[in-house]
Amino acid sequence: MHSLAGYIFKRNESALVVAVLLTVIVFSLSSPYFLTIPNFVNLIEAWSVTTILAAGAFVVLVSGGIDISFTATVAATQYLAATLMARHGYPPALALGLSAALGIAMGSINALLTHYLRVVSIIVTIATGSIYYALLIFITNAEEIYNLPDWWSNRAASFKFELASGDTVRITMSIMVMVVVVLMTHHLMNRTRIGRQVYALGGNPEAASRIGIGVLRVQLLAYGYLGFLSFVAGFIQASRVQQAVPTAMAGQELNVLAVAILGGASLVGGLGSVGGVVLAVLFLAMLQNGLTLVGVSSYFFGVVIGLAILVSISMTSLADKHAHRWHRPRANR
Amino acid sequence: MNRSSPNADGGARLTAQLDSMIAALRQGTSNIVGLILLLAVLVAVFSILMPSTFPRATSLQSMMFQIPELGLLSLAMSIALISGGINLAVIATANLSGLLMAWILTGVMPADASGFELGLWVVGAFAAGLVLSIVVGVVTGLLVAFLGVHPILVTLGTMTLLHGLAIYFTRGRTISGFPDAVIAISNETVLGIPVSFLVFTLIVVLAHVLLTRTELGVRIHMIGSNLEATRYSGVNTRRVQVWVYVLSSVLCWLAAVIMMSRFNSAGADIAQSYLLITVLAAVLGGIDPYGGFGRVAGLFVALWILQVIASGFNLLNVSPHLGLASWGLILILVMAVKRVAASFNVFPKAGSRQRNAKPATISQSPEDSQ
Numbered sequence: 011m012h013s014l015a016g017y018i019f020k021r022n023e024s025a026l027v028v029a030v031l032l033t034v035i036v037f038s039l040s041s042p043y044f045l046t047i048p049n050f051v052n053l054i055e056a057w058s059v060t061t062i063l064a065a066g067a068f069v070v071l072v073s074g075g076i077d078i079s080f081t082a083t084v085a086a087t088q089y090l091a092a093t094l095m096a097r098h099g100y101p102p103a104l105a106l107g108l109s110a111a112l113g114i115a116m117g118s119i120n121a122l123l124t125h126y127l128r129v130v131s132i133i134v135t136i137a138t139g140s141i142y143y144a145l146l147i148f149i150t151n152a153e154e155i156y157n158l159p160d161w162w163s164n165r166a167a168s169f170k171f172e173l174a175s176g177d178t179v180r181i182t183m184s185i186m187v188m189v190v191v192v193l194m195t196h197h198l199m200n201r202t203r204i205g206r207q208v209y210a211l212g213g214n215p216e217a218a219s220r221i222g223i224g225v226l227r228v229q230l231l232a233y234g235y236l237g238f239l240s241f242v243a244g245f246i247q248a249s250r251v252q253q254a255v256p257t258a259m260a261g262q263e264l265n266v267l268a269v270a271i272l273g274g275a276s277l278v279g280g281l282g283s284v285g286g287v288v289l290a291v292l293f294l295a296m297l298q299n300g301l302t303l304v305g306v307s308s309y310f311f312g313v314v315i316g317l318a319i320l321v322s323i324s325m326t327s328l329a330d331k332h333a334h335r336w337h338r339p340r341a342n343r
Numbered sequence: 344m345n346r347s348s349p350n351a352d353g354g355a356r357l358t359a360q361l362d363s364m365i366a367a368l369r370q371g372t373s374n375i376v377g378l379i380l381l382l383a384v385l386v387a388v389f390s391i392l393m394p395s396t397f398p399r400a401t402s403l404q405s406m407m408f409q410i411p412e413l414g415l416l417s418l419a420m421s422i423a424l425i426s427g428g429i430n431l432a433v434i435a436t437a438n439l440s441g442l443l444m445a446w447i448l449t450g451v452m453p454a455d456a457s458g459f460e461l462g463l464w465v466v467g468a469f470a471a472g473l474v475l476s477i478v479v480g481v482v483t484g485l486l487v488a489f490l491g492v493h494p495i496l497v498t499l500g501t502m503t504l505l506h507g508l509a510i511y512f513t514r515g516r517t518i519s520g521f522p523d524a525v526i527a528i529s530n531e532t533v534l535g536i537p538v539s540f541l542v543f544t545l546i547v548v549l550a551h552v553l554l555t556r557t558e559l560g561v562r563i564h565m566i567g568s569n570l571e572a573t574r575y576s577g578v579n580t581r582r583v584q585v586w587v588y589v590l591s592s593v594l595c596w597l598a599a600v601i602m603m604s605r606f607n608s609a610g611a612d613i614a615q616s617y618l619l620i621t622v623l624a625a626v627l628g629g630i631d632p633y634g635g636f637g638r639v640a641g642l643f644v645a646l647w648i649l650q651v652i653a654s655g656f657n658l659l660n661v662s663p664h665l666g667l668a669s670w671g672l673i674l675i676l677v678m679a680v681k682r683v684a685a686s687f688n689v690f691p692k693a694g695s696r697q698r699n700a701k702p703a704t705i706s707q708s709p710e711d712s713q
Contacts, residue, residue: 078619127678130632132495134678136619137671144668261615264431268499277493309514312507319500320486327490 023274025325026289033293037300044303048177051185057295058184059247059259061288064269065195066239068287071270072199073232074212074279075131077120079139080240080266081259086146087113088244092155092254095162102159110241116142117237121229139263146256155254162245163252184246191242196284204231212279268315269294272322294318374629378644381677385648389655396658404535406650411529411543412605413617413624414646415598418550419591420621421642425554426587427567427634428487428494434618435505436479436592438611440472441599442509445518445609447471448525465524472596479505480592484585509611517610521603528604539601546597551639553590563587567634620670624649627674648673 038045063080070077087109094105120138124131168182199205204227210218211228219225248254273290275282297318298311390398416433423430430436447468456464479501486497529539554560562583565573574580603609622632628645630637649670656666 123675127675127682129678129682133622133626133632134675136622137674137678139619139671140623141668141671141675144664144666144671148662148664148668264499264502268503271496271499277495307511309511310507312503312510314507316500316502316504316507319503320497323492323496323500324486324490327492 023283023286023289025322026273026286026293030289030293030296033296033300037296037303041300041303044300046175046177047173048179049299049303051179051181053295053299054188055182055184057291058188059243059250060266060269061188061291062191062239062243062246063259063266064273064287064291065191065284066236066243067267068270068273068275068282068284069195069199069208070131070232070236071267071275071277072212072279072282073208073228074215075124075229075232076135076267076277077117077233077236078132078135078263078267079116079120079142080236081261081263082139082142082146083113083116083237083240084244084247085256085258085260086116086142086244087241088248088254088258089146089150089155089256091241091245092158092248095159096155096157102161106245109245110238113237113239113241113244114234115237117233117235117240118230120237121226121233124233125226125229143260150256152256154256156252158248158252158254162249184250187242187246191239192284192288195239198235199284204228208232209280212281214280268319272319375638375641375644377680378627378629378641378648381673382644382648382651385651385655389651389658392655393658397655400535402654402658404532404537406647406654407537407540408529408605409653410646410650411537411539412598412602412614413620413649414543414643415546415594415601416614416617417621417624417628417642417646418546418639419594419598421625421628421630421637421639422550422554422563422587422591422594423494423498424622424625424630424632425567425634425637426563426584427570428584428587429498429622430483430588430591431495431498431618432479432483432502432505433591433595433598433621434614435502435509436476436595437599437602438609438613439479439505439509440476440596441603441609441613442513442518442611443475444468444472444599445521445603446512448521449518461522461524465522469600472599473593476592476596476599477589480589481585483592484588487588488581488584506611513611515611517608517613519608521607525604526607529601530604539605542597542601546594547639547643554639559583559586564635567631568636620649623670623674627677 034045043049063084066080067077090112091105091109094100094108095102100108116138120131120135123129123134123138127134168180170178170180172178197205199208207218207223207228208231210221210223211225215225218228244258247258251258269290270282270287271277272294273282273288274286294315297314298308301311301314302308386398396402416437419433419436420430448464452461452464452468483498483501486492486501487494490497527538529537531538533541552560554563562573562578562580563586565576565578566580566583566587570580573583599609602614606613624645625637625642626632627648628637628642630642652669652673653663653666656663656669
């Protein structure tokens with residue numbers, strides 16, 4: 011029995027697959043609308059921004075760090091792009107390029123400070139997060155920008171097609187971008203040299219450095235990539251709510267990190283996969299959607315997520331204790 | 344891994360360890376001197392900029408009104424940080440126990456209660472909030488102690504759960520309209536000093552004594568410094584961890600009492616922005632984010648630094664957002680100064696050896712070869 015539980019929960023991904031399957035079975039039995047394509051597409055659309063950010067946060071977590079400041083980056087890049095296009099008439103390509111550069115720069119500052127100050131990244135990014143956010147509100151006066159360019163805010167950029175059942179399904183830009191981001195992150199982390207170096211650094215910084223991995227270079231990649239994905243998420247988020255606000259996503263940073271961690275990214279670094287993060291999103295999205303469909307109050311959802319996190323870490327921990335895995339890296343380092 | 348407590352045959356070793364630990368705790372004052380200097384410089388600068396408004400008793404009093412709530416929450420965070428953990432649920436714990444107290448005072452207590460009966464209701468409500476916070480602390484502590492998972496994860500879960508419960512019970516609304524006796528707690532003054540500040544100062548002194556002069560306090564430092572070594576020296580580390588989160592949660596309850604009295608309301612989303620600020624204040628005050636080191640006195644000075652900046656900027660009519668930005672900037676500067684100082688230091692700080700043992704960090708960069 012122990013070994014069976016150990017087998018299922020040792021790999022976070024398999025536990026999540028079981029959780030997702032259970033959710034699907036329970037809710038498709040209790041609501042006929044749950045297991046339909048339109049519902050599934052809506053559910054993915056609603057969680058696209060979280061998925062993009064969780065993919066970025068995942069890379070930083072694998073490198074052994076953590077970033078609290080990325081929601082400020084989301085708002086800053088989104089606002090810069092909107093200002094340049096709506097108020098100063100910049101061509102879209104230039105505006106988006108500058109915003110992406112800003113996102114990468116903000117992430118890189120975190121990497122440089124973490125590297126040179128030798129302070130835990132959570133402390134550094136709490137400090138930079140408050141600086142970024144405060145400066146953003148100060149500079150923008152907390153004003154919203156509503157007149158986004160049409161191609162950005164309306165849903166022209168989507169494929170529409172009709173199902174046999176007569177329902178119309180819209181594959182929006184959010185979904186397409188999200189899929190690209192997930193595939194890109196998967197490729198980066200599994201098929202490129204620097205991606206594997208991120209795992210190596212998170213797994214054992216000392217060993218990684220001794221075999222000649224440039225620690226700063228890898229950190230710049232991880233935090234810079236999260237900065238870039240924050241720009242992407244900001245762009246998508248603005249198109250979904252059709253405005254750019256300096257307070258966009260404020261206070262959501264721990265929720266996004268929770269998704270990445272639920273997906274198997276370890277705070278110690280070196281563990282996890284993009285597939286796990288996607289499964290975690292799928293699990294939470296289906297849980298929220300299904301609970302709403304069977305008539306559970308949406309106010310109850312926070313309780314469900316909290317319990318999901320606690321149950322998940324308990325199971326992984328118990329399985330790992332059996333497998334002698336969790337404590338070892340910490341005790342020996 | 345088998346985590347059963349080893350037997351207590353290392354009694355003599357433990358005593359020796361405790362002695363050196365206490366010695367280290369008593370001499371770790373250099374950091375505080377630097378912070379006091381920084382505070383003095385800030386006070387001097389603001390006094391020169393605003394000679395007629397800043398160095399006045401009224402502005403001092405208003406600072407004293409504002410410090411306790413962030414102060415108590417930062418203290419709750421600091422105890423967890425010193426033990427090598429973190430408590431991300433401080434705000435959620437405070438708000439949930441605040442809501443319970445608010446619900447008893449406005450929904451259960453008869454509206455015409457007065458005199459002795461009112462007093463009983465108020466005491467009963469506070470006791471209920473205290474019991475709730477203790478339950479939260481015990482559960483969090485047990486999860487941390489027995490799962491062996493990093494407290495960031497555990498308290499991320501409890502934070503989401505407690506906040507979710509608060510949202511579920513209130514539907515996002517706030518509760519307000521408390522008896523005058525409750526309002527008075529944070530608005531009365533004694534000799535011009537706010538009662539809430541006196542309470543806070545008393546708690547700071549108690550926390551200092553607890554952390555530096557008692558067995559539990561020293562053990563909290565020890566598990567923060569090296570959990571495994573502490574366990575092998577015969578300390579029941581699980582019991583210490585449960586105590587850490589109980590103490591932390593009780594401080595959150597006290598913060599909740601002061602917050603509901605100051606704002607005359609309780610809700611699920613009050614003071615959310617304080618969560619990360621409590622970590623900032625603690626680290627600025629010299630609490631080692633890796634655990635094991637830090638003094639409450641340093642935190643106390645750090646809170647004054649943050650408050651002087653906020654009040655000074657406010658009096659200068661500078662945007663409060665720049666105040667927040669300068670809080671972050673000061674933290675980075677202080678860390679940079681410490682980093683430079685450490686690289687010139689011949690004797691490494693006692694804590695630096697432990698750094699490699701801690702998770703959630705990338706900063707112990709391997710080429711640490713100065």
